[in-house]
Amino acid sequence: MTAFGLFQAGELDYAVPLTQIRRMIQGNTIYPLPLLPAGVDYVLIYESTLVPIVFPGQTGDRVVGSPEAECFVLVDSEYGALAFATQPNSRIIADHKGTLSVPRQRKSPWQVGTFYYQERAFKILDVDVLAMEITRGNGSICLTLSGARRLNEEEAAAGR
Amino acid sequence: MSKATGKMLIFVLAGVRFVLDLDHVVEVLEQLSGRLDMQHSDLRQGIVAALEFRHTAIPVIDPTLHLGLISDIGLSQRSTLVLRSSEGNWAILVDRVEGLAPTTLFSRAHVPALLRATPDYADIQVLLVEDAPLMVFEPERFYGIHRAPV
Numbered sequence: 001m002t003a004f005g006l007f008q009a010g011e012l013d014y015a016v017p018l019t020q021i022r023r024m025i026q027g028n029t030i031y032p033l034p035l036l037p038a039g040v041d042y043v044l045i046y047e048s049t050l051v052p053i054v055f056p057g058q059t060g061d062r063v064v065g066s067p068e069a070e071c072f073v074l075v076d077s078e079y080g081a082l083a084f085a086t087q088p089n090s091r092i093i094a095d096h097k098g099t100l101s102v103p104r105q106r107k108s109p110w111q112v113g114t115f116y117y118q119e120r121a122f123k124i125l126d127v128d129v130l131a132m133e134i135t136r137g138n139g140s141i142c143l144t145l146s147g148a149r150r151l152n153e154e155e156a157a158a159g160r
Numbered sequence: 161m162s163k164a165t166g167k168m169l170i171f172v173l174a175g176v177r178f179v180l181d182l183d184h185v186v187e188v189l190e191q192l193s194g195r196l197d198m199q200h201s202d203l204r205q206g207i208v209a210a211l212e213f214r215h216t217a218i219p220v221i222d223p224t225l226h227l228g229l230i231s232d233i234g235l236s237q238r239s240t241l242v243l244r245s246s247e248g249n250w251a252i253l254v255d256r257v258e259g260l261a262p263t264t265l266f267s268r269a270h271v272p273a274l275l276r277a278t279p280d281y282a283d284i285q286v287l288l289v290e291d292a293p294l295m296v297f298e299p300e301r302f303y304g305i306h307r308a309p310v
Contacts, residue, residue, distance in 0.1 A: 031293050032175055034227035035280035045291045049270040080272030135277035 002095040004115055006122050007073055007086035009056045015115045015122035016075055016084070018092060025072045025083065037134050044083055046074060052134065055085040056125075077131035084125075093117055109133075168266065170258040170294065171241065174229035177258070179266065179287055180297040186242040186249055187213075188257055196220060196235070206302060211251050213242055220251045221302050231255055243299050250303050261289070269293055 003018040030042040030053060040052040053072065072083040073090065098117035102124075106112070110133065112124040167182040189195075192211070200210035200217065209220040220240065224231050231238070233255045242251045266287040275281040285296035 029292070033286075033293065033295065034174075034176060034229050035278075035284070036275070037278045037281075043293065045269065045288065045293060048267065048288060048291075049272055050275060050286060050293065051272070052274060077274065079274040079277065082274060131274055135274060 003092055004095065004122070004124065005073060006091045006093055006115070006117060007084065008089060009085050009087065012056050013120050013122045014056055014084075015124045016073065016127060017124070020075045020077070020127050022074045022076055022081065024090065025074055026070075026088065028072070030070070037136075040134060044072065046081065046083075049081065051081050051083050053083045053085060054130070054134070075127050077127045079128070079131040079135060082127070082131055082134070166263050167260045168263055169241070169260055171239075171254040171297075172256050172258060173227070173254055174224055174231045176227075176229065177292070177294045178254075178297040179261075179294045180241070180299070182260065184243045184245075184299050186244050189213075189240040189242065189251075191236070192238070192240050208253070211240065211242075213249060213251070216249070218242070218249045218251055219303070220253060222253045223297070223302055224253075226302055243303075245299065245304055247304055252299075252302065265289055266294070 004015040005018055005021045006013070006015050008014075025044065025046065028044045028046075030044045032042055033050075036043070036052065039054055042053045043050045044053060045051070051074065070085050071088045071090070073086050074081055074083050093115075095115070098115050100113065100115055102113035110126050110129045112126045115122045115124055165182045168179040169182050169185055169188075171178050171180065189211075196209040196211055197217070198209045200219075201208050202219075203225070205219075206221045206223075206225050207219045208222045208225075210217040211220050223229075235253075238253045238255055239257055240251045240253055241257070242249055266289055269286040269288045271281060271284065271286060285298075287294050287296060
């Protein structure tokens with residue numbers, strides 16, 4: 001049996017396989033640092049390690065210097081931990097409670113598939129691909145609102 | 161970290177805290193308006209002004225240009241750190257100086273491969289004080305023959 005963590009950030013519903021979720025973090029201070037790769041403006045500190053934060057479903061135009069207390073899901077990738085911002089209404093759901101769609105060919109490299117649960121479509125993130133894109137400075141491509149919108153539009157077009 | 165003085169100077173730029181080995185610091189200057197000569201700037205070199213310091217005009221670097229930061233502090237409210245180097249004194253603009261701290265106060269933050277893989281973080285050092293990060297300011301990145309281009 002597989003389970004997913006289901007999250008929401010901005011307009012994006014997304015899912016992360018439970019095996020890659022280390023923990024949820026709430027109330028931590030986040031810090032702006034210069035020269036972070038595109039798509040990453042803040043880090044949090046977890047066990048003396050800098051953890052880059054990505055804000056899926058939101059614009060990258062966050063004002064540097066205004067740390068915000070939010071809820072984050074800390075995930076493990078092949079390149080180290082990273083944190084995704086999320087609203088605090090996250091859930092862990094076993095895959096048999098919903099419908100899992102994993103197309104043979106991915107719509108986007110960072111989207112493994114879609115998990116449909118209670119009439120919502122949660123995009124299953126490939127955390128390793130996202131981390132790799134961040135190391136290449138491409139994090140903003142897929143994690144900004146426009147990227148999320150594009151994903152939604154592509155999915156809607158594919159469903160027509 | 162500092163070997164001679166055993167102290168680090170903490171300063172803030174655009175909301176980001178930095179630490180600088182006190183051994184590099186000649187003097188901290190405040191309220192500089194009138195002493196900066198903006199005519200002598202060379203933005204390609206990151207030099208925003210010249211400062212008359214001890215009867216010599218020295219270059220003033222604004223590190224925000226190199227770091228991609230935006231300071232909302234007016235020039236007249238910013239402080240200047242005069243630094244020594246093998247090429248003579250030079251200065252950087254900072255938003256404010258927080259103070260001095262012994263090197264023993266800091267611990268080293270782990271920078272993960274995820275960030276190390278990006279060119280700008282390949283050899284950056286970050287220290288922690290009470291789980292808050294401070295970037296180590298390395299003067300040679302900003303001025304001198306090993307300076308990175310702006």
